[in-house]
Amino acid sequence: MKSVRGLSRRSVRRRTGRLLVEGPQGVREAVRFAPGRVVDLYVTDEAAQRYAEFVEPAREAGIFVHRTSDEVLAAMCDADTPQGTAAVVEWAASDLESVLAAQPRLLVLLTHVRDPGNLGTVIRGADAAGADAVLVSDASVDVTSPKVVRSTAGSLFHLPIVTGLDIDATLAGLAAAGVRRLAADGAGERTIDDTELTGPHVWVMGNEAWGLEEQTRAACDEVVRVPIHGHAESLNLAMASTICLYASARAQHA
Structure with a gap:
């Protein structure tokens, strides 16, 4: 016991x-x-x-x-x-090299995510949207924590999860593999509706409180926002991630 x-x-x-x-x-x-x-x-x-x-x-x-x-x-x-x-x-964590060798079309990279429920929900949403893997930075909450595991509702065992990643090195590796890097940020000039999502790409998501760091946004190919039509100031990280992933799934499976 x-x-x-x-x-x-x-x-x-x-x-x-x-x-x-x-x-x-x-x-x-x-x-x-x-x-x-x-x-x-x-x-x-x-x-x-x-x-x-x-x-x-x-x-x-x-x-x-x-x-x-x-x-x-x-x-x-x-x-x-x-x-x-x-x-x-x-626990059997995957590695970035194996993920990229499989020629992924849809990925999500979580940088500095700190809330266990958010991390687990993003993994669950990525699984549902048919993402090829979830990438998690070394500054994020532990994927194996009980709260994260519970909130994945079993999706933890459905797709590769790569943890402990250095953000700059990961973004460079993704670029070298031909994966477009889309920074999800409310300050983006382009919306997800106006973004090309049919080719291989990764959604780069920021911290729940402060979003993406400037150097991370600058390292991405595009900065994209989810349009807000009402009066909400912003979207929850897990909600925004799911919207982005499903926009990609819709474009890639059309």
């Missing part, structure tokens, strides 16, 4: 190379898309019956399935209500 609970701390996750997945949706996707990385599965008696759709395949795949009580599960997990199931999973 203590070893699982310890995964709520970044130092333990880094030392063990493991993360904690809480709740049926995230656990189901881990079992479906990364069964070889699932170390242990914890379920209550009720959850074992309710979620047999992934509990039984987990057993068949040789994953250790442990029966536990609600009280013990709550003590192990970071979430207040883990909904009867949790899993310990080995």
Whole structure:
């Protein structure tokens, strides 16, 4: 119980190379898309019956399935209500070279994102929009934190996630690979409706509070804004990212 609970701390996750997945949706996707990385599965008696759709395949795949009580599960997990199931999973981060070698058409680069919910929601939105990978700067929140993992709703196991990136070096690498760099910023002269989105490109997103740093905007090929037609001052980072990604998906799948 203590070893699982310890995964709520970044130092333990880094030392063990493991993360904690809480709740049926995230656990189901881990079992479906990364069964070889699932170390242990914890379920209550009720959850074992309710979620047999992934509990039984987990057993068949040789994953250790442990029966536990609600009280013990709550003590192990970071979430207040883990909904009867949790899993310990080995983390497998991707690398930029592998992503670029696959000739991606749609990427998102997150610079200095600090809110776990925002990061997880962007990963989920990128997955839904069919992005090829999510790139995360070294100054951003830890992707393996329980709050980020929960907010991805399982999308963490659907597409490559590259972490710990130096922003300047990453932008240079993307340019060398022929990927256009689009800085998403409210100060952009061009809107997403007037931007060419059919070719390979990356959306570069800034911090929730101050947006993109000037040197990052200057290093991009274009600065693009999401038009605001009402009185809202700005859009939430996750919302803006999803709008940009879906504009790209619409252009590329037209």
